[in-house]
Amino acid sequence: METRANFVDGAWVEGPDAVSDINPSDITDVVGIFSHADAKLVDRAVTAAKKAAPSWGASTPQARFDVLDFIGTEILARRQELGRLLAREEGKVLPEAVGEVVRGGYIFKFFAGEALRVPGEHLKSVRPGVEIDVLRQPIGVVGLITPWNFPFAVPAWKIAPALAYGNTVVFKPAELVPGCAWAIAEIIARSGIPAAVFNLVMGRGRVIGETLVNHPDVAGISFTGSVAVGRTLAASCARRMAKVQLEMGGKNPLVILDDADLGTAVQAAINGAFFSTGQRCTASSRLIVTGGIHDRFVRAMVETMAALKIDDALADGTDIGPVADEGQLSKDLAYIDIGKQEGAHLAAGGTQLEKAKRGYYLSPALFTNSTPAMRINREEIFGPVAGVIRVADYDEALAVANDTPFGLSAGICTSSLKVASHFKEHAQAGMVMVNLPTAGVDYHVPFGGRKGSSYGSREQGRYAIEFYTTVKTCYVAP
Numbered sequence: 001m002e003t004r005a006n007f008v009d010g011a012w013v014e015g016p017d018a019v020s021d022i023n024p025s026d027i028t029d030v031v032g033i034f035s036h037a038d039a040k041l042v043d044r045a046v047t048a049a050k051k052a053a054p055s056w057g058a059s060t061p062q063a064r065f066d067v068l069d070f071i072g073t074e075i076l077a078r079r080q081e082l083g084r085l086l087a088r089e090e091g092k093v094l095p096e097a098v099g100e101v102v103r104g105g106y107i108f109k110f111f112a113g114e115a116l117r118v119p120g121e122h123l124k125s126v127r128p129g130v131e132i133d134v135l136r137q138p139i140g141v142v143g144l145i146t147p148w149n150f151p152f153a154v155p156a157w158k159i160a161p162a163l164a165y166g167n168t169v170v171f172k173p174a175e176l177v178p179g180c181a182w183a184i185a186e187i188i189a190r191s192g193i194p195a196a197v198f199n200l201v202m203g204r205g206r207v208i209g210e211t212l213v214n215h216p217d218v219a220g221i222s223f224t225g226s227v228a229v230g231r232t233l234a235a236s237c238a239r240r241m242a243k244v245q246l247e248m249g250g251k252n253p254l255v256i257l258d259d260a261d262l263g264t265a266v267q268a269a270i271n272g273a274f275f276s277t278g279q280r281c282t283a284s285s286r287l288i289v290t291g292g293i294h295d296r297f298v299r300a301m302v303e304t305m306a307a308l309k310i311d312d313a314l315a316d317g318t319d320i321g322p323v324a325d326e327g328q329l330s331k332d333l334a335y336i337d338i339g340k341q342e343g344a345h346l347a348a349g350g351t352q353l354e355k356a357k358r359g360y361y362l363s364p365a366l367f368t369n370s371t372p373a374m375r376i377n378r379e380e381i382f383g384p385v386a387g388v389i390r391v392a393d394y395d396e397a398l399a400v401a402n403d404t405p406f407g408l409s410a411g412i413c414t415s416s417l418k419v420a421s422h423f424k425e426h427a428q429a430g431m432v433m434v435n436l437p438t439a440g441v442d443y444h445v446p447f448g449g450r451k452g453s454s455y456g457s458r459e460q461g462r463y464a465i466e467f468y469t470t471v472k473t474c475y476v477a478p
């Protein structure tokens, strides 16, 4: 099997090591072999990106549009093939994987358009005859560090705005999913983009990520990943005063009130908590349910869960694929034990499954009789594990929903417009969903949270401009 290389300064460059990319649905299946860069190669990539920054920063909107539109068009045309790669590499089911690829394609298309309309402002000065222009300019070299759970969409929503606003990029994907990252890089390499404007360096966070974060020529870091890494990374960026944007965990509440439509609530909970194997930072891991609907809701959840097919991500009819890797599976199982020890009742699932192929299969776990103070309801597990918390009324539900160090997404199922409007106003989250799962977002509007979930300006949609540009105010006298 050929080793897929890093992409540095317009050329494919092998690093000192290479690792196998393993299919979590079938651990005997090697998806590919990918080169790992070292600190020296990261330095080369940054130096090249720095050299390329002035001319890309001065390139025409048409040139940037053409590059981004080419990338988006090819991704959309190859959605089935790239979706298969994603499902095989990460373990989400094929329809979800194809959906993610499509979303990635549209993100490039969206930012192709944004490259044509980079905004500015023109104002009169308070001084006679003086004119003022407020300009948006690229920040320079950006380091993009991404997680394994959305191997296509997260890179797309960082790379596309970075390039659209005239920055040069050094992209470091998660170790578990080099296949999708490499496929994106390979398309970008053929897009007509000038050499060194986009670079791919694969490898470990501790080596490649840290080198990028601490490099004096990297003007900004956009990171999606764990809270622990995000915190240290923010401190490193602050020390050298680099711009930083972090998207981290969630412990997202889905409130279900007595007046909710039961079918809608169960669909939202099953999708939000368990689809994508629960490996979404927007997953609904806390199901906060009022007394009048609680027992019916739990019964319907258990019945629906029994009918879910957990199997190979590429097999027809699979609802939920495997956990992404062995480490994550052990973590999920450890939290399921913690839940039992804390006194919650495991109402369904939570066991490792044997399938025809050896993979990291786990049946989704639903805990009932759980309380807000339990670790399973406070810490992000990042697996198919959800806790039901019974509450008396909406006021208690809202208080419990907000009682978390996180604040990414919050959902409510209710038929009351008045209550939904109150929740929209008072949920302490960056995104609110009414009668919808907490996960599943559009590509043309801002994404992000508050409290421990996010730091810095929002990603996606037109709000991405905040991170990827700097403002210059120009005063001109005649």
Ligand code: ADP
Binding pocket: 145, 146, 147, 148, 149, 172, 173, 174, 175, 203, 204, 205, 206, 208, 209, 210, 213, 224, 225, 226, 227, 229, 230, 233
């Ligand atoms: P997860 O593995 O749960 O997605 P991590 O925060 O460990 O979350 O990883 C997210 C991304 O951050 C990955 O690309 C990883 O390689 C990278 N990373 C991990 N540790 C560091 C670090 N110390 N500095 C920079 N990047 C890191």
